[in-house]
Amino acid sequence: MEQKESIFTSLPNEKELLSWYRNQPEESKIVPDINGHIHTPHSFSAFSDIELAFQMAKTEGISVLGVNDFFTTAGYEEFAQLAEKFKVFPLFNIEFIALQQDLQQAGIRVNDPNNPGRTYFSGKGLRYPVQMSSESEAAIKKLQQNSNQQAYQMVEKLNAFFVENQIELHFDAAELHKKLAKELFRERHIAQAIRTTIFEKKNTQDGRKRLFEKIFSGKELKVPIGKMAMVENEIRSNLLKAGGPAFVKENPDEFLSLEQVMDIITDAGGIPCYPVLLDDAKGNFTDFEADKEKLLQTFREKDIWAIELIPGRNNFEILKDFVSFFHKNDFIVTFGTEHNTPQLDPLKVTCRGGVDLDDELKQINYEGAAIIAAHQYYIARGMMGWLNGEKARVTEKERFIELGKAVINRFLKN
Numbered sequence: 001m002e003q004k005e006s007i008f009t010s011l012p013n014e015k016e017l018l019s020w021y022r023n024q025p026e027e028s029k030i031v032p033d034i035n036g037h038i039h040t041p042h043s044f045s046a047f048s049d050i051e052l053a054f055q056m057a058k059t060e061g062i063s064v065l066g067v068n069d070f071f072t073t074a075g076y077e078e079f080a081q082l083a084e085k086f087k088v089f090p091l092f093n094i095e096f097i098a099l100q101q102d103l104q105q106a107g108i109r110v111n112d113p114n115n116p117g118r119t120y121f122s123g124k125g126l127r128y129p130v131q132m133s134s135e136s137e138a139a140i141k142k143l144q145q146n147s148n149q150q151a152y153q154m155v156e157k158l159n160a161f162f163v164e165n166q167i168e169l170h171f172d173a174a175e176l177h178k179k180l181a182k183e184l185f186r187e188r189h190i191a192q193a194i195r196t197t198i199f200e201k202k203n204t205q206d207g208r209k210r211l212f213e214k215i216f217s218g219k220e221l222k223v224p225i226g227k228m229a230m231v232e233n234e235i236r237s238n239l240l241k242a243g244g245p246a247f248v249k250e251n252p253d254e255f256l257s258l259e260q261v262m263d264i265i266t267d268a269g270g271i272p273c274y275p276v277l278l279d280d281a282k283g284n285f286t287d288f289e290a291d292k293e294k295l296l297q298t299f300r301e302k303d304i305w306a307i308e309l310i311p312g313r314n315n316f317e318i319l320k321d322f323v324s325f326f327h328k329n330d331f332i333v334t335f336g337t338e339h340n341t342p343q344l345d346p347l348k349v350t351c352r353g354g355v356d357l358d359d360e361l362k363q364i365n366y367e368g369a370a371i372i373a374a375h376q377y378y379i380a381r382g383m384m385g386w387l388n389g390e391k392a393r394v395t396e397k398e399r400f401i402e403l404g405k406a407v408i409n410r411f412l413k414n
Contacts (some may be wrong), residue, residue: 006129007080007090008380011410014403021406031362032063032408034369035347036091037122037275037308037336040079041181043070043095044188046344050078053339053347054086062347063412064369066091066336068122071143072183073130073268080128089408091372094123094270096143099255109286111277120275121261124306124332125372125386127269127379136264139256144183146254151177151185158190158239158246167215169197187240191232192342194239215239229343258302269379271332271372271386273306274299278314278322281352292325299331305392306332306368311361316351320361327364330394332386334368335361370404371397377407 011017038053039045047053050067057065065088067079076092083090097120103110104117112118155173162169176193177185194215202208205225212221216238223230239246256264262272277286289295299305307326311319327333335349335357349365350356357365375385386392386400393400 006380007084007411008128008377008407011377011407011414014377017406017410018403021402021409024409029405029409031359031366033061033348033362034064034334034365035062035336035349036064036066036124036334036365036369036372037068037093037310037338038065038347039069039095039338039340040067040075042072042075043184044181044186044340046339046342050075051082054082054088056347057088058086060347062088064089064091064373064408065347066093066124066334066369066372068093068095068336068338070095070097070184070186071140071147073126073140074183076126076128076130087412087414089369089373089411090128091124091369092126092128092270092376093273094126094265094268095275096121096123096261096264097255098258098261099252100258101252103288104252108288110288111275111286113277113280113286118255119258121258121265122273122275122308123265123268123270124273124308124334125269125271125375125379126265128376130268132264132268136267139260139264143254143256146251148177148185150248150250151187151190153248154187154190154240154246157248158194161239161245162215165214165217167211169194169201169215171197187236188232188341190240190246191235194235195228195232217245229341232342262303266387266390269385271306271375271392272304273308273332273334274304276307276309276322278309279318280313283315283318292322296326296329303390305330305386305394306334308334308336310338311335311349311351311357312337312345314352316355319351320358323361323364327367330392330397332368332371332392333364334372335365366405367401370402370408371400372404373407374400374404377403 040050067075069075079090100117100119107116109116110119152173155171159170180189198208198211202211209221223234238244265272323333371386379385
């Protein structure tokens with residue numbers, strides 16, 4: 001893979017950097033607003049392009065932004081360039097979907113509430129410029145191909161359904177892929193195409209509603225027709241999910257195991273990180289996450305030393321209790337917003353209902369981002385990062401936090 005210049009090697013050496021940071025006035029060392037997890041158009045995103053994310057970050061006063069696309073690092077170069085342009089510190093992350101077959105067979109839901117054993121899993125602070133083995137590159141490419149093939153099959157089934165029901169709609173999968181997506185052509189792109197085509201085909205609200213009713217086999221659209229994201233979710237539920245006419249079942253043989261995913265992440269220089277679902281709107285937890293003491297033990301056994309949350313999904317009190325517990329146990333904890341639906345919400349991280357993070361949670365998020373920043377700084381120089389083999393360097397946590405804060409602050413002021 002082609003090597004590009006690292007944006008971290010232009011920073012001073014560690015000794016100089018720490019000396020500079022320690023001499024900064026205390027009033028300049030405020031806790032910044034951080035969003036450690038967004039998706040870009042390289043997977044599926046609310047942002048029309050990566051620059052929009054940085055423009056919003058600048059407007060909202062977000063100082064640290066983390067890219068976290070599914071199955072790809074293709075957005076890293078542009079992300080790095082825009083980070084320098086807008087003076088927003090970048091975190092280079094990635095997301096996978098693994099299958100833990102033992103948990104699937106036992107019917108245990110992990111962090112996908114609908115599919116036992118299916119496990120979303122992130123890598124934090126990957127090496128930039130990107131560098132990984134040819135085996136890891138091939139594995140990621142295969143994941144992309146499998147994901148795209150499933151979406152292409154959905155379009156094929158969708159077209160057959162339209163013909164069968166005398167609905168005058170037809171889509172070309174390759175054309176949609178080229179028009180709406182980059183590396184990954186996903187179910188959400190298909191829903192987007194259906195919605196926009198219906199809106200183009202019918203210019204009245206009644207006409208649109210009637211066409212939706214026809215493609216939903218007689219069921220009325222339940223959500224307000226002007227709510228784009230809600231409409232697309234209903235399209236997915238009626239047509240593309242299990243029970244829908246264009247549903248294509250995932251092949252369990254095409255999933256990587258959690259161990260294989262973690263190997264790719266560490267090979268690419270990253271830190272394995274578990275995305276916590278936590279409580280839903282009714283206060284329910286998945287089987288896997290229900291007992292935090294047991295979860296901690298499982299993570300330690302599997303050498304997982306970092307977690308992330310999307311607080312917008314969670315109750316503030318539940319989130320605070322959970323996060324404080326893992327922070328006290330020396331875990332990296334970071335927060336983000338995902339932005340992997342059509343809904344373009346602010347980048348500022350809040351809990352469910354728009355409840356703000358308190359100072360303690362903001363500090364925990366800053367410490368987590370700082371450790372990842374220090375890790376990125378070290379691995380860009382060919383040095384050991386947060387992991388020594390598979391184990392986190394928890395006894396050096398405070399040193400990593402201080403260095404990471406220095407890295408972030410110097411980058412923002414350069």
